[in-house]
Amino acid sequence: xxxxxxxxxxxxxxxxxxxxxxxxxxxxxxxxxxxxxxxxxxxxxxxxxxxxxxxxxxxxxxxxxxxxxxxxxxxxxxxxxxxxxxxxxxxxxxxxxxxxxxxxxxxxxxxxxxxxxxxxxxxxxxxxxxxxxxxxxxxxxxxxxxxxxxxxxxxxxxxxxxxxxxxxxxxxxxxxxxxxxxxxxxxxxxxxxxxxxxxxxxxxxxxxxxxxxxxxxxxxxxxxxxxxxxxxxxxxxxxxxxxxxxxxxxxxxxxxxxxxxxxxxxxxxxxxxxxxxxxxxxxxxxxxxxxxxxxxxxxxxxxxxxxxxxxxxxxxxxxxxxxxxxxxx
Numbered sequence: 220x221x222x223x224x225x226x227x228x229x230x231x232x233x234x235x236x237x238x239x240x241x242x243x244x245x246x247x248x249x250x251x252x253x254x255x256x257x258x259x260x261x262x263x264x265x266x267x268x269x270x271x272x273x274x275x276x277x278x279x280x281x282x283x284x285x286x287x288x289x290x291x292x293x294x295x296x297x298x299x300x301x302x303x304x305x306x307x308x309x310x311x312x313x314x315x316x317x318x319x320x321x322x323x324x325x326x327x328x329x330x331x332x333x334x335x336x337x338x339x340x341x342x343x344x345x346x347x348x349x350x351x352x353x354x355x356x357x358x359x360x361x362x363x364x365x366x367x368x369x370x371x372x373x374x375x376x377x378x379x380x381x382x383x384x385x386x387x388x389x390x391x392x393x394x395x396x397x398x399x400x401x402x403x404x405x406x407x408x409x410x411x412x413x414x415x416x417x418x419x420x421x422x423x424x425x426x427x428x429x430x431x432x433x434x435x436x437x438x439x440x441x442x443x444x445x446x447x448x449x450x451x452x453x454x455x456x457x458x459x460x461x462x463x464x465x466x467x468x469x470x471x472x473x474x475x476x477x478x479x480x481x482x483x484x485x486x487x488x489x490x491x492x493x494x495x496x497x498x499x500x501x502x503x504x505x506x507x508x509x510x511x512x513x514x515x516x517x518x519x520x521x522x523x524x525x526x527x528x529x530x531x532x533x534x535x536x537x538x539x540x541x542x543x544x545x546x547x548x
Contacts, residue, residue, distance in 0.1 A: 223541035226515070227534065230501050231286040236317075236365055238390065239275030239375030239382055239404075241293040242327035242345070243300050243307075246271070251334040263332055263339055272307050273329060274493070275375035277531065278404075281497035282373075283313060284531040290369070292317035292362050294354055294381050300326035300344075317361045321354050327379055349380040359386060366393050371400050371504035373496060374413065378406035387412045400503050404496040405429075415454045418503050418512070420496055422461045436462055439477060446470045457509055461495060461520065469513040476510045481521045494532050495520040511546050518544065 249263040272280050279289035291313065295301035297320050304326060308315050327345040331338055350358065358381070366372070372394050376382045387409060394401045400417035410429040413419060421429060423436050430449060434441035442460065450458045450470055457471035466480040498519040502512040518540055519532050 221542055222546040223515075223538060223544065226502070226505065226507065226511075226546070227286065227538050227541065229505055233287040233370040233501055233504050234368060235279075235282045235287050235289050235500060235504070236292065236362070236369045236372045237275050237279045237282065237289050237375060238292045238362060238372065238386075239278070240327065240377035240379035241276040241291070241295060241304060241318075241381075242273040242329060242377070242379075243304055244271045244273035244277070245269070245328055245330040247330060247332045249332070249334060251339070261334070261339060263334055270303055270307065271530075272304065272311070274327065274377050274379075275373075276304065276308070277493040278373060278375045278497050279313060280311060280531045281494050282501065283311065284534055285497065285501060285537070286534060287501055288314075290314055290317055290365050292358060292365065294319045294321050294324065294350060294358055296320070296324055296326040297322045298326055300328040317365055319354065319357045319361060323351060323354065324348065324380075327377075345379060347379050349383050350386075355383060355386060359389060362386075362390060363393065366390075366397060366399065369397070369399050371402060371500045373500045374401065374403045374405075374416075375493070375496065376404060376406045376409055378408045382409055384409060384412040391416065400500075402496060402500040402503055404492060411452065413453060413455070417456045418459060418499060419449070419453060419455045419457070420459045420461070420492075420499060421449075422492060423463065426460050436465060439468075442468050443470070443475050446475065459499060459509075459513055459516070461492065461517075467495075467513050467517045469509045471509040473509075476513060478510070478513045478517045481518060491520045491524050494523045498532070498537075514544060514546065515541060 246269040248267045249265040251261040255262050279291040282289040324346050330342045332340050402418040403413045446458050459469040461467050466478045468477050495516045499516040
């Protein structure tokens with residue numbers, strides 16, 4: 220079996236705890252053939268609707284699509300979008316024991332109105348308030364029950380308030396006690412709360428905002444210097460920054476590596492970060508070399524960008540494309 224085939228086969232042995240902000244990615248598809256007489260905006264004639272798992276739920280879906288077993292821990296509202304999210308999880312036969320339902324906050328739903336391949340508008344229904352003490356306690360209780368036996372933990376942070384500094388600290392302590400690697404897809408609010416994690420994966424915008432710096436993304440020396448600075452500030456094992464069409468850069472303290480992006484026909488970048496962190500986490504659980512983690516995560520992120528809307532990685536396509544790469548186990 221090839222190196223890629225062996226890696227993907229080993230994904231099936233892994234259990235993954237996914238903690239973070241879940242949401243529904245809703246799509247309204249239709250056609251536009253006139254402008255409204257009431258205002259200079261297009262009139263969309265609806266032809267269909269679609270509801271997809273988003274945020275941390277999409278990460279869990281990617282993990283499952285790659286052959287591993289996800290366990291999702293999050294808070295949803297006691298509302299119609301929350302019920303729809305639970306329904307979608309059941310349709311995918313995904314475990315929902317880690318979900319806490321709250322009457323105090325709504326389920327996040329992002330509705331995109333689409334005409335052909337074009338976004339007309341996006342409407343967000345959400346809160347970004349931190350969990351209440353009771354919600355935080357309830358979620359942590361679910362996490363504590365699930366942590367034993369996990370092979371890796373993913374924090375998928377969308378800044379909606381489900382992940383708090385106290386929760387990060389407690390989960391990180393439990394993970395270290397169990398010798399479980401922790402992988403993070405951050406946002407600005409908790410950026411520096413993720414200390415001593417195994418892999419920290421901001422995108423370029425998040426890196427700049429977090430460090431309050433400005434530089435050209437084509438300036439490789441600047442990228443290396445700021446990533447090294449971030450790794451030292453957090454005390455984490457490695458930092459991997461996604462650079463959009465320029466690929467990714469990973470630094471584990473030994474030698475930084477740039478991995479160029481693959482040439483793709485880009486349809487939509489929505490959800491690409493979810494796919495990248497999913498592949499990176501599985502690879503980290505297998506203790507693969509940093510350059511292999513970056514190479515496979517970079518490949519997977521590019522593949523999902525070929526599809527319109529938020530979609531999980533297709534395992535067969537991923538394996539086929541990975542077979543073409545030179546990988547180190």
